[in-house]
Amino acid sequence: MTTIPSTLRQQQSTALSLVVLFVMAFLCLQLWLLVETLETAFHPTTASALPAVIVSAVCALASWWLWRLLQRRN
């Protein structure tokens, strides 16, 4: 059985924690955008929801990229 050096294990753990932190931050932003878009839906003549949709999609892509990064590190 191969053992992972403790420093590398520590690095992996830090990277994982950072990924969790970033994904959670993206998620908070997305939740805020979703609420804003819902509010816009009640006032259809006042504002466009397109910027919120774009930013939310970018956040989802960034989260997906971080998740892929995490899978590759295994």
Added chain:
Amino acid sequence: MTNQTNPNPQSPDFPINWEDEHQVTRRTFVTFLLLLSTTFAASTGLIGLLNWLQRRQASQPAPLRIAQLQEIPVGGVKLFHYPTASDPCLLIRASAERLLAYSQKCTHLSCPVLYQVAEQQFYCPCHAGRFAVEDGRPLSGPPKRPLPRIAVKIISDEIWAVGVHA
């Protein structure tokens, strides 16, 4: 009977460690967050698309007669509903020739705004939002968007609402 070490002495017939069974690793948690993120993005996109379709289909409403010009004195206010019966609006006669009309729904959470003559402002009593009477722009409080303006026309001494400008 086998001589097995039981991790949970309180339930000898159920030798499964509950904590091990229900442990969620950080990787699993990230996967769950990713699914949630995708759901949020998809929901935002769907609502945005429905909103866009709704805006596209909404045509300019039919003109509506509000009042006779003589009915409203200079500085006077009249409540009317336009374009539908559930859209309250305020008409203000700023001067003999100048008429201003806005939706009465606050752009924050749709509370009805009140016209304050002395301050020349619209005031929302729900969260103390204020709007300028000249152009409906938000002055203070939580509202960020201006009040939708109602286009009005005077046709043979009658005031008509002819459209809504966001």
